[in-house]
Amino acid sequence: MIYKEKDKTIETNRCILRLFTKEDAPEVVKLCNNYNLYKTTLNLPYPYSIEDAISWMEHHLDHFDNNKSFEFAITDKTTGKLYGAIALSNHQTFNNGEIAYWIGEEFWGNGYATEAAKAILEFAFIEKDYNKVFARCFHSNPASSRVIEKLGMKKEGILREQVKKCEEYLDLVYYGILKTEVIS
Template identity: 50%
Template sequence: MSVIELTTNRLKLRLFQEEEAEHIAALCNNYAIYRSTLTMPYPYTVDDARLWMKNHQENIEQEKRYELAVTCRKSGMLYGAIMLNPNYQHKHGEMAYWIGEPYWGKGYGTEALRAMIDFAFTEKNLHRVYARYFKSNPASGRVMEKAGMTKEGILKNHVSKEGAFEDLVYYGMVNPTCTT
């Protein structure tokens, strides 16, 4: 069984635990989070959380996707989630994350993203990583910038959310040590 655990000064990124389903649902059943994510349902239920977590361990074992809980290193309090979806053929990976609204503005997203970028570059030997956000959610772009990513472009009216088209802003970063 593959175990992934990343630590930073304040955070531990680890596999979600089944007993966290209620806490996940409480954080995700938030219109502001739904509004700024592409595929998260709303309202968000405990069953949604269980279904979402169902294949996390298998995905890690098969090196398909790394979906980790963003937690307090000391207390274990769940703050949110971060994901790396690697494409080994092209040596890149997409990053995605959400942080529960009570924990916004504390730098947890940036700290988690930096840790996951380091994991992608050092452990998975990816050449580049990228992430995207709705233009209507500039705070997510600031997280990416603070984590060292740079703006690469905007896909105009690229997705539809609640009957309106949204621009997707892409950020990326090339591994400074990867040569192959």
């Protein structure tokens, strides 16, 4: 992982994680206006409109500059193609953060979420000096659980029927990792 503070970018083997721009909005809509993606995410609206994309991106730079959250577009290092998004929220009171991500369905299974999440974990512990990072996903989303487990996160608990989505109550699985478990 190479973090370029001036550019607010993170470079991985295959990807560049960068801030979203308004020009990304149509592609974000194309990727997010997908019922299969909606079913796997906690807060993504469906149907997903251009207004949703613009309002979501509107405060990214302010939040980044104010150390509140860090929202990155996951893009191809060579072509710039947008694959999805990854965020690190700053829970300042407790010196920890939460990783959340989504990948467009056409790019599922290619390891982009894992690659981006590993870089964000390093960013959290090295650049932001967090003590802990956590993530959560639906129990019904084993692909997301696998991504989280590949980061070395440990399952910390299940909140039973925590979320109502698609007229069904879903369990929410919490995972976490401490800085001392990654960096000695």
